[in-house]
Amino acid sequence: MSDASFVRTEMLSEQDPPPTSVGVIGWLRANLFSNWWNAILTVLCLAVIWYVLSGLLGWTLRSVWNAGSLNECREIMIATWGSTHGHACWGVIGDRWLQLLFGFYPPELYYRPILALLLLFVALAPVLFADKVSPRLLYVTAAYPFLMPWLMWGGSIWMPIGVAAGFVLAYLVGRKLDGSVPGLVLGILSAIIWWMLWLGFPIQAEVFNTGLGEILGAGLGKSLATISPDIAPFWLETVISRNFGGFMLSVLIGVVAIGCSLPLGILLALGRQSNMLIVKAICVGFIEFIRGVPLITLLFVASTLLNIFLPPGTNFDIILRVMIMVTLFAAAYMAEVIRGGLAGLPTGQYEGADSLGLNYWQAQRLIIMPQALKISIPGIVSTFIGIFKDTTLVSIIALLDPLGLSNSIRADTDWNGIYWELFAFIALMFFIACFGMSRYSMYLERKLKTEND
Amino acid sequence: MATMTNPPRESFRLSMLIYDTRYRSLTIQVIALFAFMLLVAWIISNTVQNLAGLGKEVEFGFFSEPASYDINQRLLEYTSRDTHLRASFIGLLNTLVVAVLGCITATVIGVFVGVARLSRNWLIARIMTVYVEMFRNVPVLLWIVFAMAILIESLPSPRAFRGENATQSLILNDSIAITNRGVYVPEALFSRSLGDVRLFGESSLRFDVSLDLIAIIAVLAASVFVFRRIRAWAERVQNETGNRPTTWHFQIAVLVVPTFVLLATLGFHLGKPELKGFNFAGGTHLRNSLIALWIALSLYTAAFIAEIVRGGILAISKGQTEAAGSLGLRPNRIMSLVILPQALRVIIPPLISNYLNLTKNSSLAIAVGYLDITGTLGGITLNQTGRELECILLLMLIYLFISLSISVGMNIYNKRVALVER
Numbered sequence: 001m002s003d004a005s006f007v008r009t010e011m012l013s014e015q016d017p018p019p020t021s022v023g024v025i026g027w028l029r030a031n032l033f034s035n036w037w038n039a040i041l042t043v044l045c046l047a048v049i050w051y052v053l054s055g056l057l058g059w060t061l062r063s064v065w066n067a068g069s070l071n072e073c074r075e076i077m078i079a080t081w082g083s084t085h086g087h088a089c090w091g092v093i094g095d096r097w098l099q100l101l102f103g104f105y106p107p108e109l110y111y112r113p114i115l116a117l118l119l120l121f122v123a124l125a126p127v128l129f130a131d132k133v134s135p136r137l138l139y140v141t142a143a144y145p146f147l148m149p150w151l152m153w154g155g156s157i158w159m160p161i162g163v164a165a166g167f168v169l170a171y172l173v174g175r176k177l178d179g180s181v182p183g184l185v186l187g188i189l190s191a192i193i194w195w196m197l198w199l200g201f202p203i204q205a206e207v208f209n210t211g212l213g214e215i216l217g218a219g220l221g222k223s224l225a226t227i228s229p230d231i232a233p234f235w236l237e238t239v240i241s242r243n244f245g246g247f248m249l250s251v252l253i254g255v256v257a258i259g260c261s262l263p264l265g266i267l268l269a270l271g272r273q274s275n276m277l278i279v280k281a282i283c284v285g286f287i288e289f290i291r292g293v294p295l296i297t298l299l300f301v302a303s304t305l306l307n308i309f310l311p312p313g314t315n316f317d318i319i320l321r322v323m324i325m326v327t328l329f330a331a332a333y334m335a336e337v338i339r340g341g342l343a344g345l346p347t348g349q350y351e352g353a354d355s356l357g358l359n360y361w362q363a364q365r366l367i368i369m370p371q372a373l374k375i376s377i378p379g380i381v382s383t384f385i386g387i388f389k390d391t392t393l394v395s396i397i398a399l400l401d402p403l404g405l406s407n408s409i410r411a412d413t414d415w416n417g418i419y420w421e422l423f424a425f426i427a428l429m430f431f432i433a434c435f436g437m438s439r440y441s442m443y444l445e446r447k448l449k450t451e452n453d
Numbered sequence: 454m455a456t457m458t459n460p461p462r463e464s465f466r467l468s469m470l471i472y473d474t475r476y477r478s479l480t481i482q483v484i485a486l487f488a489f490m491l492l493v494a495w496i497i498s499n500t501v502q503n504l505a506g507l508g509k510e511v512e513f514g515f516f517s518e519p520a521s522y523d524i525n526q527r528l529l530e531y532t533s534r535d536t537h538l539r540a541s542f543i544g545l546l547n548t549l550v551v552a553v554l555g556c557i558t559a560t561v562i563g564v565f566v567g568v569a570r571l572s573r574n575w576l577i578a579r580i581m582t583v584y585v586e587m588f589r590n591v592p593v594l595l596w597i598v599f600a601m602a603i604l605i606e607s608l609p610s611p612r613a614f615r616g617e618n619a620t621q622s623l624i625l626n627d628s629i630a631i632t633n634r635g636v637y638v639p640e641a642l643f644s645r646s647l648g649d650v651r652l653f654g655e656s657s658l659r660f661d662v663s664l665d666l667i668a669i670i671a672v673l674a675a676s677v678f679v680f681r682r683i684r685a686w687a688e689r690v691q692n693e694t695g696n697r698p699t700t701w702h703f704q705i706a707v708l709v710v711p712t713f714v715l716l717a718t719l720g721f722h723l724g725k726p727e728l729k730g731f732n733f734a735g736g737t738h739l740r741n742s743l744i745a746l747w748i749a750l751s752l753y754t755a756a757f758i759a760e761i762v763r764g765g766i767l768a769i770s771k772g773q774t775e776a777a778g779s780l781g782l783r784p785n786r787i788m789s790l791v792i793l794p795q796a797l798r799v800i801i802p803p804l805i806s807n808y809l810n811l812t813k814n815s816s817l818a819i820a821v822g823y824l825d826i827t828g829t830l831g832g833i834t835l836n837q838t839g840r841e842l843e844c845i846l847l848l849m850l851i852y853l854f855i856s857l858s859i860s861v862g863m864n865i866y867n868k869r870v871a872l873v874e875r
Contacts, residue, residue, distance in 0.1 A: 434590035
């Protein structure tokens with residue numbers, strides 16, 4: 001033991017970490033300048049960002065908002081900044097934004113698509129935010145598929161009510177017969193008969209050469225759909241499909257395709273997973289065919305071939321035809337996504353459902369689908385986003401979606417030669433919608449995450 | 454207690470077709486098959502009636518008629534006097550060209566961006582995120598049209614290259630001209646060429662194959678073979694003696710020298726584009742439509758590939774990196790020997806399906822006037838002959854064939870790399 005020993009008796013007070021490793025400086029050092037290579041990259045990135053932003057912000061902000069034509073825009077630019085280069089002419093958006101949003105929908109009826117959009121949010125709320133919104137809003141959701149076409153196309157309210165009544169009838173008949181297979185068949189049949197009655201479908205007595213056929217064919221000269229407006233006329237001015245356009249058209253096609261493709265996709269996925277050989281073969285064939293061809297060829301089918309495939313004289317609306325094809329297209333992709341979810345479930349879930357004595361549909365509804373759909377949420381949403389983006393393809397078959405409209409705006413002498421402002425506006429609108437959807441899917445994934453991992 | 458020795462024999466009743474699960478599936482399948490056949494029959498009968506009403510019949514004779522339209526971007530020789538079949542064939546090759554080019558560049562960009570998104574440099578990761586979100590959330594058609602507009606509007610016209618006080622000049626040693634009419638790149642010429650071989654005679658599918666190209670490929674293949682033999686020999690020596698013989702200079706020589714000798718014998722030189730009159734002549738002209746489509750499809754698909762690559766790398770657990778590190782591997786080797794081989798198994802299947810998407814999206818060429826198979830067979834040929842049914846069905850079949858071949862390839866690959874679970 002030497003006398004020189006020294007033992008500290010009191011604790012040293014805690015010291016702050018060196019200022020270079022905490023706070024802003026610490027963060028900068030850790031994330032941007034951790035070594036010389038990263039430092040070079042950071043500086044390069046900053047230079048690129050500065051270059052891009054200075055050009056882009058200058059173009060966006062030092063711009064002309066009030067102009068009726070491109071020439072006027074250029075005159076204002078020359079007068080203000082001395083050159084036309086590097087300045088945006090947002091006058092075209094100010095001039096044509098209503099057209100880009102609504103196409104050629106009659107301006108005095110703009111409230112109808114807006115109302116339809118607002119109702120869409122109301123109808124979606126109980127589905128999207130089930131824990132925050134009253135489930136009573138589900139009635140709006142149920143009514144929406146019938147209300148929306150009425151608002152968009154107009155006509156008599158008795159049409160959507162009649163169609164909806166068919167579904168209600170099918171449901172009531174099916175429930176009365178206890179959800180059994182004959183009940184299902186009878187329910188569907190009763191709905192079909194109701195719709196025939198309602199629309200005054202031409203039923204020939206030769207086809208149904210029975211008492212019922214004669215009653216239907218001969219007894220009812222006038223259909224219920226034509227009688228009821230006389231009793232209570234609720235009539236909205238009709239808007240023909242040719243006037244639909246802009247983002248309204250994209251959203252309309254997107255919403256219909258998304259809404260119809262999910263149930264259709266579930267059915268197709270179940271068919272593909274089933275062990276009934278023929279059903280499986282049909283589903284696989286359909287899915288692989290649709291996924292193997294580009295959407296544009298299906299749109300060609302919609303615009304030229306669908307009329308050839310349907311009975312002579314049928315000629316229905318091009319937008320409806322496009323909706324059908326886009327829905328089929330979306331359904332095939334949806335089916336594959338959901339099949340992935342189904343395949344991701346352990347077999348124990350199926351066996352568990354069987355051992356509880358649930359039948360096929362009960363097992364699907366109560367056990368399999370809630371889990372399979374949960375697994376496939378990211379895929380489902382990215383399919384939605386893909387479909388919404390793909391609605392721009394209708395411009396190739398001469399429908400006036402935003403891209404199609406941008407061409408026709410450019411064809412106008414006032415705005416001949418304007419590109420970037422239109423593209424920027426359209427891209428921004430699509431970006432907001434798609435980015436919003438992808439963020440929502442992340443929120444949903446977090447919310448539905450049940451494992452504690 | 455009575456034991457039942459003979460269970461009562463179930464006699465088949467008609468209601469069992471519905472209520473007995475053993476027979477129900479049979480019933481459903483028969484009904485499904487019947488309904489399906491009914492649907493097909495209904496569509497066919499409608500089609501027959503409609504076509505009869507229009508006075509058309511299904512026949513493919515129009516394929517041997519002259520197409521009388523021009524295809525300005527093409528791989529093989531073609532004139533407007535050639536048949537519709539020839540035009541469709543050229544169109545198909547155009548589809549494949551842009552698909553292959555797009556897949557290559559999309560993969561390169563996508564892998565780069567995907568890795569960069571995981572960079573520890575905050576700024577780089579954010580920039581790449583912005584790129585990915587920007588491209589993924591805007592329709593590809595918009596990007597294609599946008600790229601086309603940029604090329605046409607912002608590039609100099611050939612006139613700017615002309616005269617004493619030209620404002621523009623060719624880049625890369627006077628060999629590449631970037632103009633608003635397209636990009637002119639040098640072409641490979643051989644002064645002592647071996648000539649061409651024409652496949653398929655004078656038919657519409659005739660195909661000129663350059664013998665020079667075949668010779669170069671053959672020599673390269675032989676070089677690679679010898680290269681690999683040398684490496685195998687070196688490894689064998691290393692395994693036996695523990696010393697690896699120095700072979701890298703042999704290997705490089707084997708790879709490079711024969712090809713150079715061949716190129717010299719064939720008289721290889723570059724045909725550079727030159728300004729003649731108002732436009733460039735010589736060299737290969739890549740038109741704006743091809744370049745716009747190529748750039749837009751590559752950047753768009755690359756954003757998706759980046760996400761796949763990032764997901765694939767993240768899917769490999771951190772323990773793998775740490776274990777590799779504790780074995781003494783350096784970061785580069787960890788990536789190439791441990792992470793990537795495992796990540797590839799996750800990455801490849803969705804990657805291939807993105808290649809498929811790119812190929813299908815290349816049908817949007819019609820928006821910028823690049824005459825691919827959709828533009829020829831499904832576009833001008835359809836409009837000129839008025840044979841919608843034949844053209845569109847054939848178009849779909851061709852795409853279906855391309856897609857199914859890619860999927861078959863993917864399945865074979867998946868089987869090969871699948872983990873063998875014990």
